[in-house]
Amino acid sequence: MNRRMLRKIKNSAFLSLSLVATLTGLACLAAILWTLISHGVAGLSGRIFTQMTPPPGNQGGLLNAIYGSGVMTLLGILIGSPIGVLAGTYLAEYGRSSRLSTAIRFINDVLLSAPSIIIGLFIYEIVVVRMGHFSAVAGALALAVLAIPVTLRTTEDMLNLVPIGMKDSSAALGAYPWRTTLSVLYPAARSGIVTGLLLAIARISGETAPLLFTALNNQFWSTNLRAPMANLPVVIFQFALSPYKNWQQLAWSGALLVTLAILILSITARVVVSALNPGGAKQR
Amino acid sequence: MAIIDPGHAAKQLIYERIFRSATFIAAIFVLLILGGVAVSLLRGAWPALSHFGFSFVAREIWNPVTDQFGALAPIYGTVMTSLIAMLLAVPAGFGIALFLTELCPPLLKRPIGVAVELLAAVPSIIFGIWGLFVLAPVLQRHVQPWLIRNLGDFPAIGHLFKGPPYGIGILTAGVVLAIMVLPFIAATMRDVFDTVPPMLKESGYGLGATTWEVIWNVVVPHSRVGIVGGIMLGLGRALGETMAVTFVIGNAHRISSSLLAPGTTISSAIANEFTEAVGDLYTSSLISLGLLLFLITFTVIALAQAMLRRLERRSGAVA
Numbered sequence: 216m217n218r219r220m221l222r223k224i225k226n227s228a229f230l231s232l233s234l235v236a237t238l239t240g241l242a243c244l245a246a247i248l249w250t251l252i253s254h255g256v257a258g259l260s261g262r263i264f265t266q267m268t269p270p271p272g273n274q275g276g277l278l279n280a281i282y283g284s285g286v287m288t289l290l291g292i293l294i295g296s297p298i299g300v301l302a303g304t305y306l307a308e309y310g311r312s313s314r315l316s317t318a319i320r321f322i323n324d325v326l327l328s329a330p331s332i333i334i335g336l337f338i339y340e341i342v343v344v345r346m347g348h349f350s351a352v353a354g355a356l357a358l359a360v361l362a363i364p365v366t367l368r369t370t371e372d373m374l375n376l377v378p379i380g381m382k383d384s385s386a387a388l389g390a391y392p393w394r395t396t397l398s399v400l401y402p403a404a405r406s407g408i409v410t411g412l413l414l415a416i417a418r419i420s421g422e423t424a425p426l427l428f429t430a431l432n433n434q435f436w437s438t439n440l441r442a443p444m445a446n447l448p449v450v451i452f453q454f455a456l457s458p459y460k461n462w463q464q465l466a467w468s469g470a471l472l473v474t475l476a477i478l479i480l481s482i483t484a485r486v487v488v489s490a491l492n493p494g495g496a497k498q499r
Numbered sequence: 500m501a502i503i504d505p506g507h508a509a510k511q512l513i514y515e516r517i518f519r520s521a522t523f524i525a526a527i528f529v530l531l532i533l534g535g536v537a538v539s540l541l542r543g544a545w546p547a548l549s550h551f552g553f554s555f556v557a558r559e560i561w562n563p564v565t566d567q568f569g570a571l572a573p574i575y576g577t578v579m580t581s582l583i584a585m586l587l588a589v590p591a592g593f594g595i596a597l598f599l600t601e602l603c604p605p606l607l608k609r610p611i612g613v614a615v616e617l618l619a620a621v622p623s624i625i626f627g628i629w630g631l632f633v634l635a636p637v638l639q640r641h642v643q644p645w646l647i648r649n650l651g652d653f654p655a656i657g658h659l660f661k662g663p664p665y666g667i668g669i670l671t672a673g674v675v676l677a678i679m680v681l682p683f684i685a686a687t688m689r690d691v692f693d694t695v696p697p698m699l700k701e702s703g704y705g706l707g708a709t710t711w712e713v714i715w716n717v718v719v720p721h722s723r724v725g726i727v728g729g730i731m732l733g734l735g736r737a738l739g740e741t742m743a744v745t746f747v748i749g750n751a752h753r754i755s756s757s758l759l760a761p762g763t764t765i766s767s768a769i770a771n772e773f774t775e776a777v778g779d780l781y782t783s784s785l786i787s788l789g790l791l792l793f794l795i796t797f798t799v800i801a802l803a804q805a806m807l808r809r810l811e812r813r814s815g816a817v818a
Contacts, residue, residue: 222709222712223709225709226709226710226711229711229714230597230602230710230711232594233593233594233595233597233598234598234602235594236590236591236592236593236594236595236598237595237598237599237603237611239591240591240595240614240682240685241611241614241615243618243678243681244614244615244617244618244621246629246633247618247626250629250632250633251629254632297525298525298528299525301521301522301524301525302525302528302529304522304525305522305525305526309519309522309523315526318530319526319530321801321804321808322529322530322533323529324800324804325797325800325801325804326529326532326533328735328736328800329536329739329797330738330739330740330741330766330792330793331739331741332739332741332769332770332789332792333536333540333739333789333792333793334536336539336540336543336769336773336786336789337535337536337539339773340539340540340542340543341539360532363528363529363532391514391515392515392518392519393514393515393518394514397518417620420622421622421623421624421625422622423623423624423741424741424742427770427773427774428774431774448624448742451624451628452624452745455627455632456631456746467628470624470628473622473624473625474621474622474625477621477622478617478620478621481616481617481620482613482617485616
């Protein structure tokens with residue numbers, strides 16, 4: 216009887232601890248969001264979207280940083296995602312279980328969780344050193360390298376979800392694999408691949424470390440891709456650590472904008488996935 | 500009868516070759532990236548490594564004025580912050596995974612799961628700014644004085660909790676890292692727990708085991724490899740995390756006996772000093788730090804992936 220009580224107590228103790236852990240995790244998310252909203256909203260005004268980053272003590276906005284982040288993220292996705300999608304296609308359709316594919320899959324998963332600062336150093340070495348100065352192109356390339364593993368992984372997973380019968384039917388009609396892939400597999404896996412793109416955009420639009428020594432920052436409006444370009448993460452970094460009140464306020468507002476954009480992208484990606492397979496084969 | 504146009508068939512074959520080569524080149528590109536990272540880091544690190552030799556990783560000194568550099572302080576900071584993060588995040592991540600797979604009402608399972616995954620999507624710079632302005636003051640005012648009072652005179656570990664409560668430092672960086680890697684560990688463990696065949700769990704319950712006994716004696720042994728893989732994946736993240744740490748570590752190139760003191764990590768040293776580094780030896784020393792980080796994280800992540808893969812193969816064979 217005593218032993219049974221003990222087991223029950225132990226059981227409820229550990230289960231309560233797991234509840235506490237979950238509540239702590241949720242509380243952290245809530246605390247971060249609350250801090251961002253309470254600090255960031257105060258600075259949100261039309262000025263944020265219409266004026267450049269100001270010198271200390273002056274009024275200003277984040278227009279050049281928002282523009283720069285948009286341009287570099289877009290370029291990064293445009294360069295990175297085709298490579299990721301094609302490589303994912305190779306793994307799912309051509310390579311499958313060859314030794315090379317296994318190696319590529321492995322390396323890709325390593326790249327997926329590799330520290331982004333290393334990618335920044337890599338691009339610094341091969342682009343910035345050659346060009347002799349920081350540039351938006353270098354920033355976009357660093358982001359592209361970060362986007363490849365995400366799109367590769369989702370593309371391969373999504374192509375593998377397409378029922379084999381569809382592929383067989385296409386082959387039975389005499390279509391070559393390239394025809395099957397373009398006309399049958401890609402359309403069937405479209406929403407999954409789009410999810411991968413959204414996740415990749417979410418991943419790279421908040422990256423700071425790789426931009427620090429590739430795109431650096433620019434206090435002024437610049438559309439020159441061969442010159443340093445302002446971007447939200449680096450502006451947040453520099454302004455938040457500055458002693459100036461107006462810079463810190465802009466940092467909070469920028470942080471709120473970036474986080475909102477990323478959370479909306481992530482949630483959209485999830486909605487797309489659950490619309491894709493309502494039964495719910497879970498997305499890994 | 501179908502009439503085959505030889506010209507059409509030949510064209511199809513050419514398209515096929517082009518498409519196949521394009522996908523193949525893209526796939527090879529992934530290998531090239533990793534190779535390129537290794538080669539370019541080695542090349543950039545070479546001046547410092549050949550100048551200082553092996554003593555680079557064993558010296559604490561970091562003096563840009565006299566051009567003397569050693570990696571010991573950043574290595575120490577990286578290891579200590581990651582260790583603290585894992586000590587906090589592994590039990591918590593285990594708890595969350597356990598809650599999501601065994602306890603959670605089905606209605607809440609998805610919202611809570613998504614919330615945890617959203618925490619993983621928050622960019623690291625947000626954790627940094629939050630850690631500096633919100634978490635650090637709280638730790639400085641409430642947690643650190645308590646630690647100093649109650650653990651500071653403890654034998655053996657007392658020195659870890661001595662000195663003034665700076666707010667920023669190794670401990671704070673560890674706590675921020677713990678919150679950052681928590682969702683990765685929790686999500687991986689949840690996925691691993693989900694691969695345990697329900698029959699095994701039902702058998703445990705059938706014998707009269709409590710939920711905790713089923714988890715500890717059936718689920719955990721069955722998914723041991725995956726759990727370790729998930730932990731290592733989290734560790735890989737913690738070791739390489741940059742921005743969150745840079746905000747709260749304090750950037751002091753020294754090894755303090757106290758966890759409350761400011762320190763530095765490999766990644767935060769690079770982030771802080773790289774653009775300001777003057778002189779080839781200084782830049783090269785920072786790239787050497789990058790090379791070290793690359794080697795450490797690559798090993799940890801590769802081991803983690805190997806473990807998770809083994810588990811995937813096994814569960815694939817069962818299902």
